[in-house]
Amino acid sequence: MFVTQFLSTVQLGVKSLMLQKMRSALAALGIFIGTTTVIWLVAMGEGVSYDAQQQILKLGATNIILRSIEPQSADGGEEQVKRYGLLREDYDRIMANLPTIEQAVPIRELRRELMVGGRRVDAKLVGCTSGYFELNRLRMARGRWFKQDDRGENVIVLADETARRLFPSVDPVGQKVRVESDVYTVIGQCAPRGSSAAIGGSLDARDYDFDAYTSLLTFQHRVGDQIMTRTGPGFSFKGEIIELTQITLVVSDIGQVDQTAQIVTDLLQRYHEQEDYAVVVPKELLRQAERTRTMFNVLLVVIAGISLLVGGIGIMNIMLATVTERTREIGIRRAIGAKQQDIVMQFLAETMVLTSLGGLLGVACGLLCKPIFHFTRATLSALWPDLLPPIVHSLEPRIALWSVGMSLFISLGVGLIFGVYPARRAAKMNPIEALRHE
Incomplete structure:
Protein backbone atom coordinates (compact mmCIF):
# COMPACT_ATOMS: atom_id res chain seq x y z
CA MET A 1 0.00 0.00 0.00
CA LEU A 57 58.67 6.90 -0.04
CA LYS A 58 61.52 7.14 -2.53
CA LEU A 59 63.51 9.08 0.07
CA GLY A 60 63.18 6.01 2.29
CA ALA A 61 60.19 5.73 4.61
CA THR A 62 61.97 2.86 6.42
CA ASN A 63 65.14 4.91 6.92
CA ILE A 64 66.39 6.53 10.10
CA ILE A 65 68.97 9.21 9.38
CA LEU A 66 71.47 10.30 12.02
CA ARG A 67 73.41 13.50 11.37
CA SER A 68 76.25 15.24 13.16
CA ILE A 69 75.40 18.84 14.05
CA GLU A 70 77.51 21.50 15.67
CA PRO A 71 76.04 22.12 19.14
CA GLN A 72 74.94 25.66 19.92
CA SER A 73 76.82 25.59 23.19
CA ALA A 74 80.16 25.01 21.45
CA ASP A 75 82.77 27.71 21.96
CA GLY A 76 83.48 29.54 18.72
CA GLY A 77 87.08 30.53 19.57
CA GLU A 78 89.31 30.68 16.51
CA GLU A 79 92.15 28.74 18.14
CA GLN A 80 89.98 25.97 19.53
CA VAL A 81 89.65 22.54 17.99
CA LYS A 82 86.11 21.33 18.62
CA ARG A 83 85.10 17.70 18.78
CA TYR A 84 81.46 16.83 18.17
CA GLY A 85 79.13 14.63 16.17
CA LEU A 86 78.61 10.94 15.60
CA LEU A 87 81.35 8.50 16.50
CA ARG A 88 82.44 5.21 15.05
CA GLU A 89 81.67 3.78 18.48
CA ASP A 90 78.05 4.95 18.03
CA TYR A 91 77.85 2.96 14.82
CA ASP A 92 79.26 -0.15 16.51
CA ARG A 93 76.88 0.16 19.49
CA ILE A 94 73.84 0.61 17.25
CA MET A 95 74.72 -2.42 15.13
CA ALA A 96 75.34 -4.54 18.24
CA ASN A 97 72.11 -3.64 20.04
CA LEU A 98 69.47 -3.31 17.31
CA PRO A 99 68.58 -6.51 15.43
CA THR A 100 65.76 -4.69 13.58
CA ILE A 101 68.33 -2.86 11.42
CA GLU A 102 68.61 -4.40 7.97
CA GLN A 103 71.37 -2.13 6.69
CA ALA A 104 73.53 0.69 8.04
CA VAL A 105 75.59 3.08 5.92
CA PRO A 106 78.02 5.44 7.69
CA ILE A 107 79.56 8.32 5.72
CA ARG A 108 81.99 11.17 6.22
CA GLU A 109 81.84 14.03 3.75
CA LEU A 110 83.80 17.19 3.18
CA ARG A 111 84.17 19.76 0.42
CA ARG A 112 87.45 19.38 -1.42
CA GLU A 113 89.02 20.70 -4.60
CA LEU A 114 89.78 18.02 -7.20
CA MET A 115 92.54 18.79 -9.72
CA VAL A 116 93.61 17.30 -13.04
CA GLY A 117 96.24 19.33 -14.85
CA GLY A 118 94.95 22.90 -14.96
CA ARG A 119 91.30 21.92 -14.36
CA ARG A 120 89.83 22.27 -10.90
CA VAL A 121 86.42 21.24 -9.55
CA ASP A 122 84.99 22.01 -6.14
CA ALA A 123 83.21 18.78 -5.18
CA LYS A 124 81.93 17.01 -2.11
CA LEU A 125 84.28 14.17 -1.20
CA VAL A 126 82.24 11.37 0.38
CA GLY A 127 83.82 8.56 2.35
CA CYS A 128 81.32 5.72 2.52
CA THR A 129 80.77 1.98 2.45
CA SER A 130 79.70 -0.08 -0.54
CA GLY A 131 76.05 0.07 0.60
CA TYR A 132 75.90 3.79 -0.21
CA PHE A 133 75.54 2.97 -3.91
CA GLU A 134 72.27 1.07 -3.58
CA LEU A 135 70.89 3.20 -0.78
CA ASN A 136 71.04 6.37 -2.88
CA ARG A 137 69.97 4.67 -6.14
CA LEU A 138 73.19 5.50 -7.97
CA ARG A 139 74.03 3.95 -11.35
CA MET A 140 77.36 3.46 -13.08
CA ALA A 141 78.00 5.02 -16.47
CA ARG A 142 81.41 3.34 -16.81
CA GLY A 143 83.86 1.51 -14.62
CA ARG A 144 82.74 0.13 -11.26
CA TRP A 145 81.88 1.04 -7.69
CA PHE A 146 84.50 0.26 -5.06
CA LYS A 147 84.41 -3.13 -3.37
CA GLN A 148 85.44 -4.55 -0.02
CA ASP A 149 88.92 -5.23 -1.43
CA ASP A 150 89.36 -1.50 -2.13
CA ARG A 151 89.19 -0.50 1.56
CA GLY A 152 92.15 1.75 2.34
CA GLU A 153 93.25 2.00 -1.29
CA ASN A 154 93.54 5.38 -3.05
CA VAL A 155 90.69 4.77 -5.48
CA ILE A 156 87.85 7.15 -6.26
CA VAL A 157 84.52 7.13 -8.12
CA LEU A 158 83.47 10.39 -9.76
CA ALA A 159 79.93 11.66 -10.11
CA ASP A 160 78.73 12.55 -13.59
CA GLU A 161 79.31 16.31 -13.64
CA THR A 162 82.53 16.05 -11.64
CA ALA A 163 83.94 13.60 -14.21
CA ARG A 164 82.81 15.71 -17.17
CA ARG A 165 84.52 18.82 -15.87
CA LEU A 166 87.77 17.08 -14.95
CA PHE A 167 87.88 14.87 -18.07
CA PRO A 168 85.83 16.63 -20.77
CA SER A 169 87.18 14.58 -23.68
CA VAL A 170 88.62 11.32 -22.28
CA ASP A 171 87.39 8.31 -20.36
CA PRO A 172 88.17 9.06 -16.69
CA VAL A 173 88.52 5.40 -15.67
CA GLY A 174 92.16 4.67 -14.93
CA GLN A 175 93.11 8.36 -14.80
CA LYS A 176 94.71 10.09 -11.79
CA VAL A 177 93.03 12.82 -9.75
CA ARG A 178 94.70 14.98 -7.10
CA VAL A 179 92.69 15.77 -3.96
CA GLU A 180 94.71 18.22 -1.86
CA SER A 181 98.08 16.45 -1.47
CA ASP A 182 96.81 12.94 -2.25
CA VAL A 183 96.54 11.26 -5.65
CA TYR A 184 93.63 8.89 -6.37
CA THR A 185 93.01 6.49 -9.23
CA VAL A 186 89.56 6.80 -10.86
CA ILE A 187 87.82 3.41 -11.02
CA GLY A 188 84.36 4.52 -12.14
CA GLN A 189 81.99 7.27 -13.22
CA CYS A 190 78.37 7.46 -12.04
CA ALA A 191 75.45 8.12 -14.34
CA PRO A 192 73.56 11.41 -13.87
CA ARG A 193 71.60 11.29 -10.62
CA GLY A 194 70.22 14.81 -10.21
CA SER A 195 69.23 16.55 -7.01
CA SER A 196 67.20 15.44 -4.03
CA ALA A 197 64.98 17.73 -2.01
CA ALA A 198 65.71 18.68 1.58
CA ILE A 199 64.19 16.47 4.26
CA GLY A 200 62.60 18.41 7.09
CA GLY A 201 64.99 20.88 8.69
CA SER A 202 67.86 18.50 9.36
CA LEU A 203 69.08 17.50 5.92
CA ASP A 204 70.08 19.76 3.10
CA ALA A 205 69.08 19.45 -0.53
CA ARG A 206 71.71 17.36 -2.29
CA ASP A 207 73.13 17.49 -5.82
CA TYR A 208 74.70 14.07 -6.40
CA ASP A 209 76.27 15.04 -9.74
CA PHE A 210 79.02 17.07 -8.06
CA ASP A 211 80.27 14.34 -5.71
CA ALA A 212 83.35 12.14 -5.53
CA TYR A 213 83.30 8.85 -3.60
CA THR A 214 85.97 6.86 -1.84
CA SER A 215 85.86 4.21 0.85
CA LEU A 216 85.32 5.34 4.41
CA LEU A 217 88.59 3.73 5.51
CA THR A 218 90.52 5.56 2.77
CA PHE A 219 88.90 8.83 3.85
CA GLN A 220 89.93 8.17 7.45
CA HIS A 221 93.54 7.40 6.48
CA ARG A 222 94.05 10.17 3.91
CA VAL A 223 91.90 13.02 5.23
CA GLY A 224 91.52 12.13 8.90
CA ASP A 225 88.99 13.24 11.48
CA GLN A 226 90.53 16.63 12.26
CA ILE A 227 89.95 19.45 9.76
CA MET A 228 91.66 22.80 10.12
CA THR A 229 90.24 25.90 8.41
CA ARG A 230 91.95 29.28 8.06
CA THR A 231 89.74 31.96 9.65
CA GLY A 232 91.83 35.05 9.00
CA PRO A 233 95.22 36.44 8.01
CA GLY A 234 98.39 34.96 9.40
CA PHE A 235 98.20 31.77 11.41
CA SER A 236 94.61 32.06 12.59
CA PHE A 237 92.90 28.66 12.28
CA LYS A 238 89.73 27.00 13.44
CA GLY A 239 89.57 23.24 13.74
CA GLU A 240 86.98 20.54 14.29
CA ILE A 241 87.10 16.81 14.81
CA ILE A 242 84.24 14.78 13.33
CA GLU A 243 84.40 11.02 12.88
CA LEU A 244 81.14 10.48 10.97
CA THR A 245 78.93 12.99 9.22
CA GLN A 246 75.92 10.74 8.84
CA ILE A 247 74.65 7.22 9.53
CA THR A 248 71.65 5.96 7.57
CA LEU A 249 69.85 3.05 9.16
CA VAL A 250 67.38 0.92 7.19
CA VAL A 251 64.86 -1.21 9.08
CA SER A 252 63.07 -4.18 7.56
CA ASP A 253 59.52 -2.98 8.21
CA ILE A 254 57.97 0.48 8.37
CA GLY A 255 56.16 -0.51 11.57
CA GLN A 256 59.53 -0.80 13.35
CA VAL A 257 60.74 2.69 12.45
CA ASP A 258 59.39 4.56 15.48
CA GLN A 259 60.55 2.01 18.04
CA THR A 260 64.01 1.71 16.47
CA ALA A 261 64.40 5.48 16.25
CA GLN A 262 63.55 5.82 19.94
CA ILE A 263 66.11 3.20 20.95
CA VAL A 264 68.77 4.90 18.80
CA THR A 265 67.94 8.26 20.39
CA ASP A 266 68.25 6.76 23.87
CA LEU A 267 71.65 5.24 23.01
CA LEU A 268 72.98 8.54 21.66
CA GLN A 269 71.68 10.49 24.67
CA ARG A 270 73.42 8.05 27.02
CA TYR A 271 76.86 8.42 25.44
CA HIS A 272 76.79 12.06 24.27
CA GLU A 273 77.16 14.82 26.83
CA GLN A 274 75.92 17.44 24.38
CA GLU A 275 73.24 17.36 21.71
CA ASP A 276 75.61 17.17 18.75
CA TYR A 277 73.43 14.93 16.60
CA ALA A 278 70.00 14.90 14.95
CA VAL A 279 67.69 11.94 14.38
CA VAL A 280 65.52 12.35 11.28
CA VAL A 281 62.71 9.92 10.49
CA PRO A 282 61.35 10.50 6.95
CA LYS A 283 58.30 8.46 7.99
CA GLU A 284 57.21 11.58 9.87
CA LEU A 285 56.86 13.27 6.49
CA LEU A 286 54.38 10.59 5.45
CA ARG A 287 52.25 11.45 8.45
Missing part, protein backbone atom coordinates in the same frame (compact mmCIF):
# COMPACT_ATOMS: atom_id res chain seq x y z
CA PHE A 2 2.70 2.46 1.07
CA VAL A 3 5.01 1.47 -1.79
CA THR A 4 2.21 1.89 -4.32
CA GLN A 5 1.31 5.29 -2.92
CA PHE A 6 4.97 6.37 -2.92
CA LEU A 7 5.49 5.29 -6.53
CA SER A 8 2.30 7.08 -7.53
CA THR A 9 3.51 10.27 -5.84
CA VAL A 10 6.90 10.04 -7.60
CA GLN A 11 5.17 9.42 -10.95
CA LEU A 12 2.97 12.46 -10.43
CA GLY A 13 6.02 14.52 -9.51
CA VAL A 14 7.86 13.48 -12.68
CA LYS A 15 4.83 14.43 -14.80
CA SER A 16 4.63 17.82 -13.12
CA LEU A 17 8.35 18.47 -13.74
CA MET A 18 8.06 17.45 -17.40
CA LEU A 19 5.56 20.26 -17.93
CA GLN A 20 8.45 22.71 -17.36
CA LYS A 21 11.40 20.87 -18.93
CA MET A 22 13.79 23.82 -19.22
CA ARG A 23 13.14 25.01 -15.67
CA SER A 24 13.57 21.50 -14.27
CA ALA A 25 16.80 20.96 -16.24
CA LEU A 26 18.29 24.22 -14.97
CA ALA A 27 17.35 23.32 -11.39
CA ALA A 28 19.03 19.90 -11.71
CA LEU A 29 22.06 21.49 -13.39
CA GLY A 30 23.14 23.18 -10.15
CA ILE A 31 23.16 19.84 -8.30
CA PHE A 32 24.92 18.18 -11.26
CA ILE A 33 27.72 20.77 -11.21
CA GLY A 34 28.13 20.58 -7.43
CA THR A 35 28.27 16.76 -7.35
CA THR A 36 30.75 16.62 -10.23
CA THR A 37 32.88 19.32 -8.60
CA VAL A 38 33.15 17.38 -5.34
CA ILE A 39 34.34 14.21 -7.09
CA TRP A 40 36.72 15.99 -9.46
CA LEU A 41 38.37 18.23 -6.87
CA VAL A 42 38.89 15.35 -4.44
CA ALA A 43 40.28 13.21 -7.30
CA MET A 44 42.79 15.94 -8.18
CA GLY A 45 43.74 16.38 -4.54
CA GLU A 46 44.22 12.63 -4.12
CA GLY A 47 46.41 12.59 -7.24
CA VAL A 48 48.66 15.39 -5.96
CA SER A 49 48.83 13.80 -2.50
CA TYR A 50 49.70 10.39 -3.95
CA ASP A 51 52.58 11.85 -5.98
CA ALA A 52 53.89 13.65 -2.89
CA GLN A 53 53.77 10.48 -0.80
CA GLN A 54 55.52 8.47 -3.50
CA GLN A 55 58.32 11.03 -3.54
CA ILE A 56 58.64 10.69 0.23
CA GLN A 288 52.53 15.14 7.62
CA ALA A 289 51.59 14.42 4.02
CA GLU A 290 48.58 12.44 5.23
CA ARG A 291 47.49 15.30 7.49
CA THR A 292 47.98 17.77 4.65
CA ARG A 293 45.92 15.58 2.33
CA THR A 294 43.09 15.43 4.87
CA MET A 295 43.08 19.20 5.31
CA PHE A 296 43.26 19.69 1.55
CA ASN A 297 40.32 17.33 0.98
CA VAL A 298 38.25 19.09 3.64
CA LEU A 299 38.93 22.42 1.95
CA LEU A 300 38.00 21.04 -1.46
CA VAL A 301 34.81 19.47 -0.13
CA VAL A 302 33.82 22.77 1.50
CA ILE A 303 34.40 24.62 -1.77
CA ALA A 304 32.44 22.03 -3.73
CA GLY A 305 29.76 21.97 -1.02
CA ILE A 306 29.17 25.64 -1.66
CA SER A 307 28.29 24.72 -5.25
CA LEU A 308 25.75 22.21 -3.94
CA LEU A 309 24.39 24.82 -1.55
CA VAL A 310 23.90 27.28 -4.41
CA GLY A 311 22.19 24.53 -6.39
CA GLY A 312 19.89 23.82 -3.44
CA ILE A 313 18.93 27.49 -3.16
CA GLY A 314 18.15 27.49 -6.86
CA ILE A 315 15.89 24.47 -6.45
CA MET A 316 14.07 26.08 -3.51
CA ASN A 317 13.54 29.24 -5.55
CA ILE A 318 12.11 27.27 -8.46
CA MET A 319 9.87 25.18 -6.21
CA LEU A 320 8.51 28.32 -4.55
CA ALA A 321 7.67 29.68 -7.99
CA THR A 322 6.06 26.33 -8.84
CA VAL A 323 3.91 26.47 -5.70
CA THR A 324 2.64 29.90 -6.69
CA GLU A 325 1.85 28.77 -10.24
CA ARG A 326 0.04 25.62 -9.06
CA THR A 327 -2.03 27.22 -6.31
CA ARG A 328 -5.32 26.30 -7.97
CA GLU A 329 -4.12 22.69 -8.48
CA ILE A 330 -3.29 22.49 -4.77
CA GLY A 331 -6.75 23.84 -3.90
CA ILE A 332 -8.46 21.24 -6.08
CA ARG A 333 -6.47 18.38 -4.55
CA ARG A 334 -7.31 19.58 -1.06
CA ALA A 335 -11.00 19.95 -1.99
CA ILE A 336 -11.24 16.34 -3.16
CA GLY A 337 -9.70 14.97 0.03
CA ALA A 338 -5.92 15.32 -0.15
CA LYS A 339 -4.31 15.90 3.25
CA GLN A 340 -1.49 18.34 4.03
CA GLN A 341 0.81 15.33 4.27
CA ASP A 342 -0.07 14.35 0.69
CA ILE A 343 0.76 17.82 -0.60
CA VAL A 344 4.09 17.83 1.29
CA MET A 345 4.98 14.42 -0.12
CA GLN A 346 4.11 15.52 -3.67
CA PHE A 347 6.40 18.55 -3.66
CA LEU A 348 9.15 16.75 -1.77
CA ALA A 349 8.97 13.98 -4.36
CA GLU A 350 9.43 16.53 -7.15
CA THR A 351 12.40 18.07 -5.34
CA MET A 352 14.00 14.69 -4.68
CA VAL A 353 13.54 13.67 -8.32
CA LEU A 354 15.40 16.83 -9.40
CA THR A 355 18.27 16.38 -6.95
CA SER A 356 18.50 12.62 -7.55
CA LEU A 357 18.69 13.13 -11.29
CA GLY A 358 21.29 15.89 -10.95
CA GLY A 359 23.27 13.88 -8.38
CA LEU A 360 23.34 10.66 -10.41
CA LEU A 361 24.37 12.49 -13.58
CA GLY A 362 27.04 14.31 -11.54
CA VAL A 363 28.38 11.01 -10.20
CA ALA A 364 28.50 9.59 -13.74
CA CYS A 365 30.42 12.62 -14.98
CA GLY A 366 32.65 12.55 -11.89
CA LEU A 367 33.64 8.93 -12.57
CA LEU A 368 34.75 10.03 -16.05
CA CYS A 369 37.25 12.42 -14.46
CA LYS A 370 40.37 10.53 -15.56
CA PRO A 371 39.54 10.08 -19.30
CA ILE A 372 38.17 13.63 -19.58
CA PHE A 373 41.27 15.01 -17.84
CA HIS A 374 43.61 13.01 -20.10
CA PHE A 375 41.74 14.12 -23.23
CA THR A 376 41.75 17.77 -22.16
CA ARG A 377 45.44 17.65 -21.24
CA ALA A 378 46.41 15.98 -24.53
CA THR A 379 44.35 18.50 -26.52
CA LEU A 380 45.80 21.55 -24.77
CA SER A 381 49.33 20.14 -25.01
CA ALA A 382 48.90 19.60 -28.75
CA LEU A 383 47.48 23.08 -29.39
CA TRP A 384 49.64 25.03 -26.89
CA PRO A 385 52.67 22.94 -25.79
CA ASP A 386 53.91 25.49 -23.25
CA LEU A 387 50.54 26.34 -21.73
CA LEU A 388 50.38 23.70 -18.97
CA PRO A 389 52.84 23.67 -16.04
CA PRO A 390 55.01 20.53 -15.59
CA ILE A 391 53.01 19.26 -12.60
CA VAL A 392 49.90 18.94 -14.78
CA HIS A 393 51.72 16.60 -17.19
CA SER A 394 52.56 14.18 -14.37
CA LEU A 395 49.27 14.47 -12.47
CA GLU A 396 47.01 11.42 -12.41
CA PRO A 397 43.53 11.95 -10.88
CA ARG A 398 42.59 9.26 -8.36
CA ILE A 399 38.88 8.74 -7.74
CA ALA A 400 38.09 8.42 -4.02
CA LEU A 401 35.03 6.22 -3.53
CA TRP A 402 34.10 8.07 -0.37
CA SER A 403 33.75 11.29 -2.35
CA VAL A 404 31.26 9.60 -4.70
CA GLY A 405 29.03 8.44 -1.86
CA MET A 406 29.39 11.71 0.02
CA SER A 407 28.56 13.91 -2.98
CA LEU A 408 25.44 11.86 -3.75
CA PHE A 409 24.39 11.92 -0.09
CA ILE A 410 24.88 15.69 0.12
CA SER A 411 22.92 16.30 -3.10
CA LEU A 412 19.96 14.29 -1.75
CA GLY A 413 20.26 16.05 1.60
CA VAL A 414 20.26 19.43 -0.12
CA GLY A 415 17.11 18.48 -2.04
CA LEU A 416 15.38 17.36 1.13
CA ILE A 417 16.36 20.40 3.19
CA PHE A 418 15.59 23.00 0.53
CA GLY A 419 12.40 21.24 -0.55
CA VAL A 420 10.76 21.19 2.88
CA TYR A 421 9.89 24.90 3.02
CA PRO A 422 8.17 25.09 -0.41
CA ALA A 423 6.33 21.83 0.34
CA ARG A 424 5.08 23.03 3.73
CA ARG A 425 4.06 26.37 2.24
CA ALA A 426 2.01 24.55 -0.39
CA ALA A 427 0.43 22.26 2.21
CA LYS A 428 -0.63 25.14 4.51
CA MET A 429 -2.59 26.94 1.80
CA ASN A 430 -6.25 27.61 2.54
CA PRO A 431 -8.17 25.36 0.11
CA ILE A 432 -10.90 27.97 -0.44
CA GLU A 433 -8.44 30.75 -1.17
CA ALA A 434 -6.46 28.40 -3.42
CA LEU A 435 -9.57 27.56 -5.48
CA ARG A 436 -10.25 31.27 -6.02
CA HIS A 437 -6.70 31.78 -7.37
CA GLU A 438 -6.46 32.49 -11.10
